Amino acid sequence: MSGFYDWLAVLADRGSLPEAFRFAFFARGLLSILVLAPLLGGMSHLVVARRLSFFSAALGQAALTGLAIGLLLGEPIDRAHGGIFGFCTLSALAMVWVKRHARLPADTLVGVFLSLTLGLGICLLVAVTKRFNVHQVEAVMFGSLLTVTDGDLALLATLAVVVAAVLGWIYNRLLLESLDASIAQAAGVRTALLEYVFVLLLTAAIVVSLKVIGALLIEAMVVVPAAASRNLARSTRAHLFGSIFTALVAGVGGLFVSTRFLVPSGGAVVLAMSAVFFATLALAALRGGARRPA
Amino acid sequence: MAARTRSVRWLQRGSRGEDGPRVVEVLPPSRRDETTWVLLAAGFVVLAVIYVVAFERFGAIDRAGAQAGAKGLLPFQVLFRDLPSPRQRVFRAMQEGAAEAVSKRAASGAWPTVASLAEDGIPPFAPDPLDETALRWELRNDGLLRQYVGIPAREGDPAWLVSIAEPEPQGGEKPVPGVVDEEHQSLPDGRLLHVTLWSGTSVPATGVLAEPALRGWKQVRVTSPFEEIERRAGSGGR
Amino acid sequence: MSTSPVLEIADLRIDRESRRVLEDVSLEVLPGSIHFLVGPNGAGKSTLLQAVVGLVDFEGRITLRMRGSGRLGWVPQSFAVDRTLPITAGEFLALSRQRRPVCLGVGRRVRARIDSLLASVGLDGFSRRPVAELSGGELQRLLLANAIDPAPELLLLDEPSGGLDEAATSRLEEVLARLSRQSGTAVLVVSHDRGQVRRLADRVTIVDRAVRRSGSPDEVLGGDAALAPEIR
Numbered sequence: 001m002s003g004f005y006d007w008l009a010v011l012a013d014r015g016s017l018p019e020a021f022r023f024a025f026f027a028r029g030l031l032s033i034l035v036l037a038p039l040l041g042g043m044s045h046l047v048v049a050r051r052l053s054f055f056s057a058a059l060g061q062a063a064l065t066g067l068a069i070g071l072l073l074g075e076p077i078d079r080a081h082g083g084i085f086g087f088c089t090l091s092a093l094a095m096v097w098v099k100r101h102a103r104l105p106a107d108t109l110v111g112v113f114l115s116l117t118l119g120l121g122i123c124l125l126v127a128v129t130k131r132f133n134v135h136q137v138e139a140v141m142f143g144s145l146l147t148v149t150d151g152d153l154a155l156l157a158t159l160a161v162v163v164a165a166v167l168g169w170i171y172n173r174l175l176l177e178s179l180d181a182s183i184a185q186a187a188g189v190r191t192a193l194l195e196y197v198f199v200l201l202l203t204a205a206i207v208v209s210l211k212v213i214g215a216l217l218i219e220a221m222v223v224v225p226a227a228a229s230r231n232l233a234r235s236t237r238a239h240l241f242g243s244i245f246t247a248l249v250a251g252v253g254g255l256f257v258s259t260r261f262l263v264p265s266g267g268a269v270v271l272a273m274s275a276v277f278f279a280t281l282a283l284a285a286l287r288g289g290a291r292r293p294a
Numbered sequence: 295m296a297a298r299t300r301s302v303r304w305l306q307r308g309s310r311g312e313d314g315p316r317v318v319e320v321l322p323p324s325r326r327d328e329t330t331w332v333l334l335a336a337g338f339v340v341l342a343v344i345y346v347v348a349f350e351r352f353g354a355i356d357r358a359g360a361q362a363g364a365k366g367l368l369p370f371q372v373l374f375r376d377l378p379s380p381r382q383r384v385f386r387a388m389q390e391g392a393a394e395a396v397s398k399r400a401a402s403g404a405w406p407t408v409a410s411l412a413e414d415g416i417p418p419f420a421p422d423p424l425d426e427t428a429l430r431w432e433l434r435n436d437g438l439l440r441q442y443v444g445i446p447a448r449e450g451d452p453a454w455l456v457s458i459a460e461p462e463p464q465g466g467e468k469p470v471p472g473v474v475d476e477e478h479q480s481l482p483d484g485r486l487l488h489v490t491l492w493s494g495t496s497v498p499a500t501g502v503l504a505e506p507a508l509r510g511w512k513q514v515r516v517t518s519p520f521e522e523i524e525r526r527a528g529s530g531g532r
Numbered sequence: 533m534s535t536s537p538v539l540e541i542a543d544l545r546i547d548r549e550s551r552r553v554l555e556d557v558s559l560e561v562l563p564g565s566i567h568f569l570v571g572p573n574g575a576g577k578s579t580l581l582q583a584v585v586g587l588v589d590f591e592g593r594i595t596l597r598m599r600g601s602g603r604l605g606w607v608p609q610s611f612a613v614d615r616t617l618p619i620t621a622g623e624f625l626a627l628s629r630q631r632r633p634v635c636l637g638v639g640r641r642v643r644a645r646i647d648s649l650l651a652s653v654g655l656d657g658f659s660r661r662p663v664a665e666l667s668g669g670e671l672q673r674l675l676l677a678n679a680i681d682p683a684p685e686l687l688l689l690d691e692p693s694g695g696l697d698e699a700a701t702s703r704l705e706e707v708l709a710r711l712s713r714q715s716g717t718a719v720l721v722v723s724h725d726r727g728q729v730r731r732l733a734d735r736v737t738i739v740d741r742a743v744r745r746s747g748s749p750d751e752v753l754g755g756d757a758a759l760a761p762e763i764r
Binding site: 045049051167171172173175176179182186188230233234235236239240 | 582585586587604605606608611614616617618619620623624626627628630631633634635636637660662675678679688
């Protein structure tokens with residue numbers, strides 16, 4: 001990969017590419033966004049259809065706790081995959097099980113889990129910062145292109161392919177179950193299994209995105225693209241492609257802003273995404289006004 | 295028409311009755327079955343985590359020392375021992391100079407100028423006839439950031455940077471018991487300075503270089519964060 | 533007509549929130565017949581249908597005897613969908629009629645089939661209409677369309693006439709009659725509409741937390757106002 005980055009740097013020196021391409025971290029960040037945007041943007045419309053927005057926020061918080069657990073178990077701070085994946089997956093399984101069997105509303109239950117993971121994470125982080133430079137932990141909270149390695153890129157690409165393949169296979173059944181579980185059940189869909197599978201796919205997608213977007217902002221990445229697209233879309237196909245387009249535009253734009261103004265990449269991307277949302281909201285309002293009879 | 299097999303969870307696969315129809319029994323949703331599967335999945339996850347952590351911690355021992363030492367380095371960090379010899383000399387000089395500057399800051403409350411450090415013969419600020427790098431040093435300030443910038447005379451030679459972040463006037467980062475690392479040095483009142491050493495190419499004409507990593511600079515460390523933690527753990531966390 | 537029932541329910545008991553909703557309910561639905569469940573609100577009729585679909589916990593036995601496709605059609609009383617979700621009527625029907633993810637489009641042959649299906653329930657040209665823009669009655673017809681193609685062996689409908697005007701109700705009854713007579717579909721309907729019961733039913737069962745009476749429409753409904761005050 002270093003040869004590829006050197007080639008981009010040469011093009012940047014010649015002026016064929018923006019100056020930011022002189023740095024390998026920018027190229028890695030851009031490649032990450034080009035994979036993340038279709039992955040998270042694509043899943044976004046399903047997350048919103050299944051009302052898992054708050055759930056995604058809880059998973060982001062769980063990632064911080066998972067990082068602390070991984071560090072305490074002796075994992076390196078830049079590759080605490082065991083702790084993060086493990087704790088997030090266990091949290092996801094527990095949240096879905098409780099949601100399916102408890103009598104409280106789903107958002108209340110997710111709020112309880114969010115509080116639990118946050119409290120646990122804060123306590124563990126105090127122990128962790130006795131051993132680590134806390135600034136590196138901040139990178140996980142807010143995202144930092146500087147921490148993305150070629151190994152992270154490979155993991156991201158591999159997981160994106162796996163998630164896309166599985167989602168493609170179960171998509172129709174999943175969307176039907178999202179619309180009405182009883183109709184899906186009658187049609188022979190294994191509704192419980194689908195619910196768990198989707199949540200596990202979402203967990204995996206969120207975890208591999210943390211280094212670029214950050215744990216505190218990951219929820220925005222799986223909610224705002226679909227919300228922005230929904231303002232204008234009138235079909236599922238338009239909804240999906242609108243979500244991906246929003247994520248791509250905001251992702252790439254946010255990346256350039258991040259490196260230009262030296263702000264965390266996650267924050268810049270999310271702000272760009274929010275700008276797209278309000279733009280589509282305004283367009284939808286104008287379209288709605290144009291359609292009303294005089 | 296042959297009956298289609300249905301893979302619905304709530305239908306138990308039935309047998310053909312004597313008069314031909316496929317008999318299936320509708321079963322209610324089973325919480326016990328679901329719980330069993332979830333617990334099995336959770337157990338698998340725990341086993342996977344144990345394997346991954348064990349591989350990361352103990353699998354690395356078999357690899358070459360340089361690889362093990364590099365564990366925990368972020369992409370913008372390099373180890374001192376991986377630098378070529380001339381750059382190692384500059385780095386050593388910068389370590390000494392940074393330590394002296396911090397000491398004078400602790401004593402007087404003000405950061406020493408390059409001229410005063412050179413006058414005291416402190417490397418790398420003091421001229422050295424054997425030094426081929428011919429670096430010109432400047433002290434630059436912006437808010438809580440102080441930077442000693444070494445600008446090479448020859449184009450293409452690496453530039454160097456000692457970047458120090460002062461603590462907030464009110465409060466500031468206090469040392470946490472057990473945390474002693476090469477990026478944190480204490481002031482007499484217990485607050486911490488954040489000190490990092492960098493090597494790079496592009497130096498702004500004026501002003502500090504905020505976020506050097508985003509400008510392609512490399513932070514030079516003596517040990518990787520992983521090695522540092524192992525060393526601290528081995529010495530009882532002192 | 534075969535005499536073995538498509539659906540056989542024996543000694544069904546359902547509890548909800550520590551309250552007995554259904555007690556020792558037994559009934560049979562024969563192939564090609566239209567069987568109505570009637571009773572007061574809160575009698576457990578909808579819960580009974582949900583048990584057949586496998587949605588609620590129950591004790592007792594529910595058995596299906598499938599001779600053909602084994603397909604179960606289900607038209608719920610309400611469609612618990614986020615009405616702001618941008619899915620079209622055609623995409624909704626395509627979810628269970630094509631393998632390709634509908635987010636990548638609906639196949640041409642499937643689209644032709646869907647257009648024909650929508651026309652059969654009085655929703656001509658609705659394929660590209662967002663579900664969010666459908667009225668209650670149109671939504672009910674969309675759910676019916678989803679349930680009847682391919683022709684199911686057992687069709688369950690929970691108050692399908694709610695929200696339908698006279699013309700739509702008439703069309704619904706035509707569809708049910710055609711399915712039962714031509715395709716041999718066993719139909720189990722929850723309804724409050726006495727006129728509909730008289731027009732369509734082969735068999736009627738009055739349910740009020742238990743089976744109160746079961747038989748032909750004349751046997752069950754004829755003359756006994758005390759037993760059927762809840763039916764209009």
